[in-house]
Ligand SMILES: Nc1nc2c(ncn2[C@@H]2O[C@H](COP(=O)(O)OP(=O)(O)OP(=O)(O)O)[C@@H](O)[C@H]2O)c(=O)[nH]1
């Protein structure tokens with residue numbers, strides 16, 4: 078096992094529930110049909126999703142016809158690997174070169190209540206700052222009490238400018254002030270933290286569009302990146318909510334938070350398969366440095382790193 082793999086710790090809970098059950102399958106004296114049924118159940122309850130699970134099981138059934146001794150565990154891993162599509166447009170290296178060529182690079186951050194948007198904005202701001210990029214944050218959550226103070230506190234801790242306006246309830250006007258300020262201050266990156274909202278709240282969803290329209294007044298092709306923040310612990314409901322967000326906020330990429338507290342790391346597969354969105358980063362804890370680049374090899378290696386052959 079690769080000890081530098083950041084997902085080994087982040088996936089501890091997923092792995093313990095997933096692999097404890099895989100272990101029980103391989104220790105059972107049952108035939109392949111029963112083993113496939115159990116693998117199917119495990120994939121579904123780890124939140125890999127029905128569509129993806131069906132693809133894996135059909136593939137295993139076919140492959141077993143040719144090789145009855147097939148290593149089901151490694152074969153499942155290989156199928157899942159192929160399903161995690163590469164998206165070169167928004168991988169981290171391309172992101173940095175896009176940022177360097179576009180000033181200011183505007184990032185809109187949205188998502189359901191409490192998924193970790195504000196914390197992720199702070200983590201991203203800290204990461205970009207470490208790369209010597211000049212960052213400004215727009216406190217566009219004028220909805221929840223205490224939201225502006227929360228991001229201002231992060232700004233003070235990280236020494237990063239935060240633009241806010243406690244006298245307005247209009248987040249688009251804060252976005253306006255932030256982009257305006259970024260242009261005069263020659264900042265590299267604008268991060269817009271927005272209020273948590275439910276996908277069926279048409280007013281709040283409309284606000285997201287209004288924020289995008291305001292940034293377009295300055296730079297027509299902005300926001301350059303629309304990030305959907307998703308909480309790894311939410312499962313099926315989160316996927317349905319995300320589908321609505323991708324319509325309203327035209328999301329390009331996902332940051333998946335709380336992977337450290339989730340038993341359902343399989344949601345990663347569903348984001349690729351059902352939302353057709355790449356994952357740019359994952360949140361692996363509450364600390365400012367707990368943000369990792371998403372890398373599919375590392376992720377699947379950690380997901381499948383239980384050595385069942387020792388059982
Ligand atoms: N364990 C863990 N906790 C996280 C992670 N990201 C955020 N959190 C915690 O999740 C809680 C909510 O985080 P916020 O950043 O306030 O979430 P939000 O989406 O901005 O919330 P609203 O603005 O109310 O919609 C906080 O307690 C964070 O510390 C993560 O990757 N892992």
Ligand SMILES: [Mg+2]
Nearest residue numbers: 194195218224
């Ligand atoms: Mg927030």
